[in-house]
Amino acid sequence: MYDIQKIREDFPILSREVYGRPLVYLDNGATTQKPRQVVQSITDEYYSVNSNVHRGVHFLSQQATELHEASRETVRRFIHARSSNEIVFTRGTTESINLLASSFADSRMKEGDEVIVSVMEHHSNIVPWQLQAARKGIVLKVIPMNDRGELLTDEYEKLFSDRTRLVSLVHVSNVLGTVNPVKEMIAVAHAHGVPVLIDGAQSVPHMKVDVQDLDADFFAFSGHKIYGPTGVGVLYGKEEWLDKLPPYQGGGEMIQNVSFEKTTFNELPFKFEAGTPDYIGTTALAKALDYVSAIGMENIAAHEHELTQYAMQRLKAIEGMRIFGEAGNKSGVISFLVGNIHHLDMGTLLDRLGIAVRTGHHCAQPLMLRLGIEGTVRASFGLYNTKEEIEVLAAGIERVSRMF
Numbered sequence: 001m002y003d004i005q006k007i008r009e010d011f012p013i014l015s016r017e018v019y020g021r022p023l024v025y026l027d028n029g030a031t032t033q034k035p036r037q038v039v040q041s042i043t044d045e046y047y048s049v050n051s052n053v054h055r056g057v058h059f060l061s062q063q064a065t066e067l068h069e070a071s072r073e074t075v076r077r078f079i080h081a082r083s084s085n086e087i088v089f090t091r092g093t094t095e096s097i098n099l100l101a102s103s104f105a106d107s108r109m110k111e112g113d114e115v116i117v118s119v120m121e122h123h124s125n126i127v128p129w130q131l132q133a134a135r136k137g138i139v140l141k142v143i144p145m146n147d148r149g150e151l152l153t154d155e156y157e158k159l160f161s162d163r164t165r166l167v168s169l170v171h172v173s174n175v176l177g178t179v180n181p182v183k184e185m186i187a188v189a190h191a192h193g194v195p196v197l198i199d200g201a202q203s204v205p206h207m208k209v210d211v212q213d214l215d216a217d218f219f220a221f222s223g224h225k226i227y228g229p230t231g232v233g234v235l236y237g238k239e240e241w242l243d244k245l246p247p248y249q250g251g252g253e254m255i256q257n258v259s260f261e262k263t264t265f266n267e268l269p270f271k272f273e274a275g276t277p278d279y280i281g282t283t284a285l286a287k288a289l290d291y292v293s294a295i296g297m298e299n300i301a302a303h304e305h306e307l308t309q310y311a312m313q314r315l316k317a318i319e320g321m322r323i324f325g326e327a328g329n330k331s332g333v334i335s336f337l338v339g340n341i342h343h344l345d346m347g348t349l350l351d352r353l354g355i356a357v358r359t360g361h362h363c364a365q366p367l368m369l370r371l372g373i374e375g376t377v378r379a380s381f382g383l384y385n386t387k388e389e390i391e392v393l394a395a396g397i398e399r400v401s402r403m404f
């Protein structure tokens with residue numbers, strides 16, 4: 001039984017009003033709201049455990065360290081990594097990708113080497129590679145898509161050459177909702193001897209992810225998009241890969257021994273975690289993962305699938321509606337435009353009705369160029385959204401349309 005009312009009660013913000021109307025929060029692709037359990041964990045740890053981790057002999061430091069390392073184990077279990085040494089805590093998906101781009105390019109790429117990305121990447125999986133391209137003369141190759149928003153896998157295969165060093169691919173598009181067939185695409189890359197980084201920012205919150213089943217070499221996600229706190233995220237990497245790669249930042253925690261002549265680095269995963277980690281955030285992230293696990297990722301996926309089907313049908317019935325992204329396998333993200341109403345006008349007027357959607361290019365300008373538009377209105381669903389809220393959205397869009 002998916003008890004939506006009980007779930008909604010865990011999220012106090014959902015019962016607030018904006019402009020005198022009940023909030024309808026449909027901006028979960030940008031960030032999700034937090035259940036009491038997550039917020040409580042932050043307060044509890046600051047009030048009763050807070051102490052810097054890893055270096056202390058005293059009671060509080062040891063307790064904080066135990067919580068922090070238990071959270072790493074919770075993340076390992078959640079994405080089914082083989083070892084907790086493969087879980088590196090970062091600030092989020094963006095930092096995870098920058099970490100890998102920097103460390104991988106520094107140690108394993110030279111001028112003319114190639115990275116394959118797709119046309120539907122978020123800027124955070126484009127710009128880090130461009131920074132490395134400018135530094136090292138690396139070449140980016142781009143997988144195209146069809147008009148439904150599905151990657152052309154035949155074209156993908158043709159992009160491999162003897163200079164391909166890495167594929168860096170989004171699991172679920174934050175604009176189109178397309179769920180890319182990453183397991184098959186990883187297998188293709190491996191057949192060419194090429195490792196793969198998956199940007200899981202929009203997949204981990206909405207479906208069961210098993211990094212061993214996918215055979216992903218690296219996998220990145222953000223805590224705040226899966227009902228956890230801001231400022232904490234994860235880079236998963238196969239141990240044999242992380243062992244080979246050099247550190248990203250230098251500082252405390254990541255060293256074994258420092259002298260002015262020579263420094264040796266700490267073991268995994270600490271080699272990649274310079275400085276004081278957000279140990280309060282990692283505990284809260286683990287609480288968020290426990291929260292969604294208790295509901296069941298399969299149940300969340302089924303609920304959001306039903307919402308998406310319903311919303312697609314309901315929105316398509318609106319005159320002048322154009323939906324961007326109609327992939328066969330689509331998650332709960334709907335980008336649209338109505339007639340020639342500007343996305344910003346639509347978003348602003350929906351806001352006055354209490355409906356929170358996102359407008360603009362969604363940090364995917366190359367994709368906007370491919371679609372031939374400047375931006376869209378985007379509704380993105382979470383585990384607490386309801387069909388009634390979709391009705392409010394649809395009625396809101398109709399009302400705004402009538403005004404134009």
Ligand code: PLP
Nearest residue numbers: 092093094122124174199201222
């Ligand atoms: N990748 C995708 C597909 C995203 O949707 C986002 C955020 O919207 C990111 C990466 C970046 O995530 P963060 O800002 O949490 O680092």
